Amino acid sequence: MTYLVKPKLLRADAPRNALGYTRRDYEGAISTLCAGCGHDSISAAVVQACFDLDIEPHRVAKLSGIGCSSKTPDYFLGNSHGFNTTHGRMPSVLTGAALANRDLIYMGVSGDGDSASIGIGQFAHAMRRGVNMTYIVENNGVYGLTKGQFSATADKGSKSKRGVVNSDTPIDLVALALQLGASYVGRSFSGDKEQLIPLIKGALRHRGPAFIDVISPCVTFNNHAGSTKSYDYVREHNEAVNRLDFILPRDKIEASYPAGSLRRIVQHDGSILHLRKLEADYDPSDRVGAMNYLQERQALGEIVTGLLYVDSGAVDLHRHLNTVEKPLNQLGDAYLCPGSKALDALNAALR
């Protein structure tokens, strides 16, 4: 429960990042989610990613909608401002926030109910506008807070805890994001932090709309036999196309890779994405290829994960709008108000 004070005991030898912060400085309130919830693993991955990237917590704004997943921003980055908005409408609030201050890092956290049902419109339009953000969907295929109804990402034929079989076609947010113009698209699994943490890091350092669909089993309502979003099912069907190592420009690259097995992508800020290929022919810079590959594998019942698409040269909404470099929320009166002289001239023209 969030109103409990979290003990701030700290080991003297706790590792510190370049800013002198420990991992603890990136944590938030104690989670109120069910024990074993995949969402808590994602929160932990966010904490680790921000710690590793030496991000100042207060330079992050975390926004969410409504649902179990949308509660999680309270459970990480306690020194960041957060905004738990309305159901399905986080993308618009995040867009507005990003317009106001282009210098902060925007993290949108949502769920499959929040983004694929009520919020599918806002999800779609934030992607196509090119909002500079990391948008994570914690995807468990069910509505947890209202006790286990299917969500729009539940697979056809998937069985609910009560034994109802879903007859509706699922929405694949990854496929949508690719089609709509997201410039960094990944899918991962809450049970695979080795894969998830670097994906989040790459997204945080990406300029443009970065989308990560994280399959995150609901231990209470969707972790039974017959579910396609259970821990067991996802582990069995997870087909990673690549493994990502995220490398900051300052890092020394030590690992060596066999020739031809590595794809090196430099992002706009100099950060490097090292993609160890697991699928030899998979090209993450080919959007149409990625879409085709996803469709083919999905038909075979596979869950394709990894960094599926990245456009390292993407430009964002601020570039489209040609806004000034200085954040709009920091422009003083003199930069905003044309003053009485301009008004006199305008009056004269209106006579």
Add this chain to the structure above:
Amino acid sequence: MSQVKAIESSNDFVIKFANVNGSGSASANELFARAIMRMGVPVAPRNIFPSNIQGMPTWYEMRVSAAGWLGRRGGCDLMVAMNPQTWDRDIAEIEPGGYLFYDSTKSLPRSRFREDITVLGIPLTEMCNREYTDARQRQLFKNIMYVGALTALLGIDFAVVEKLIADQYRGKDKLIGANVNALKLGFDHATANLPCPIGLRVERSDGVGDQIFINGNDACGLGAVYGGATVAAWYPITPSTSVIEAFSSYCRKYRTDPDNGMARYAIVQAEDELASIGMVIGAAWNGSRAFTATSGPGISLMQEFFGLAYFAEVPAVIFDVQRGGPSTGMPTRTQQSDLISCAYASHGDTKHVMLFPEDPYECFTLGAQAFDIADRLQSPVFVLLDLDIGMNDRLCRPFDWDDSRRYDRGKVMTAGMLDSGKNFGRYLDVDGDGIPWRTIPGTHPTKGAFFSRGTTRNAYAKYSEAGTDYIYNMERLRHKLETAKKLVPSPMLTPAAQPSRFGVIYYGSTSPAMAEALALLEGKGIHVDAMRVRGFPFADEVIQFIEAHDEVFVVEQNESGQLRMLLLTEGEIDPKKLIRVLHYDGTPITARFISGKIADALSVRKVTPIRKQVAS
């Protein structure tokens, strides 16, 4: 024309242009209105148009009033009938003794005219076909040609119109020449063939002074620029769209960085009204001044977000250009029917600030002020204008701005304040005015961060369902809205010439018609104190005004008496005291209507008119 005398009037009449929309008539009609103003005579034009792009009937009604009455008068003294589709009803609308101007190219049977009007025909189509070969030119110059003919008929100085055209097309000499040529063809033909000038005349006057001519939507857009708005998110909807278009064009002019051409503003056309208000709330949460412009259907769609902004305490400015409701209603007609849906917008117990500008001048000043109030209160502020003010050019006071004025950003705690040890509780009432302090994201590495939410919380923004926390918060919000009464613009009082037991309350676009109605009533010896409400929650003076009178008329342009409902509820007034005067057919309210209703009501009450003693 035998039995009825032709109307004779100088600088006081109504001309109505009946056109087909999409025919280019709007700019010609506006040119004519401006010409009359250049003669120093006040003009109040109004577009009456359908929800359609091309081919449907549209009217441009122009009231010429030496006395400066800018409300709609009603009736028509001179009909410029350019639309065969609406001919019969246009002819029927002319006042007895009035005038008809028409295109006489095709002869019409006598039965299509009236005996009691003066008919003035010019073969416009024939003249255009002779002069121009291009179809579009024939159409556009036909409009300018009738402006030329009317210039002669009303005795307007040709040079004034000529100069106006030169001003309008400055730098485009070819266009000036072509337009002046068409104007002259019409002018000369009328002079040679018609009894110029007719009984209706425009004579040089000095009734315009330094007033400017602009519509309310443009003024709102300008007000948002001066008010410091940097983010606008919107979705197109009649009749509010041009608010954003104006903001955009004024921003290009005034907010483009001179060094690099970059924008000191961001405008996003959202996917719907929900996203528009969501973006506004996100931007304002993050410390930018942000607004949207919409109309009734948009207000309905935004309800959930209004509740979030109210409860999470995020500023937002909403320009609501009201149109006829409910539902899609009358998209191109005017009404004041969104008061209730704005005042208590969203589920649960909410209350919102509303401002009611009377004209473009106040659209600008209250529009700019709305941003200060929203930041100060950390709550949504609705600027409620309507189609009548928003989409019609109106004469008004010139805009003014005090350069020493600084934006009131409200209670924003800075990093320095946090470091100095100030106690920060996001929802803590430390100043006793119900308004808490806020921090903007990114302020301080370790202090002042909080989690905004629509759920209940304690004074330190921690999730809480404890009844005491909930009540503390709700009572503080109520207190905050009490504070708002002092922040909204105060009401304007117009005392009657004689002490009166009767009052009248009105607001927004009713203002010019009301001013004229008061003069009409006074002329009949009926004295009524008048108060124009400019903001909600109501300032104490509004309630005191009601208490000081036996009965108060509440004049508004909706069917249910929405301001009256708010007065009854908020002021705990006896319903019998407030008498409805309601006009809601979609046309702007008139002085004739208001004064008629009030005079009738008072005659029932056997109020003896007090006529002023004429000094001998």
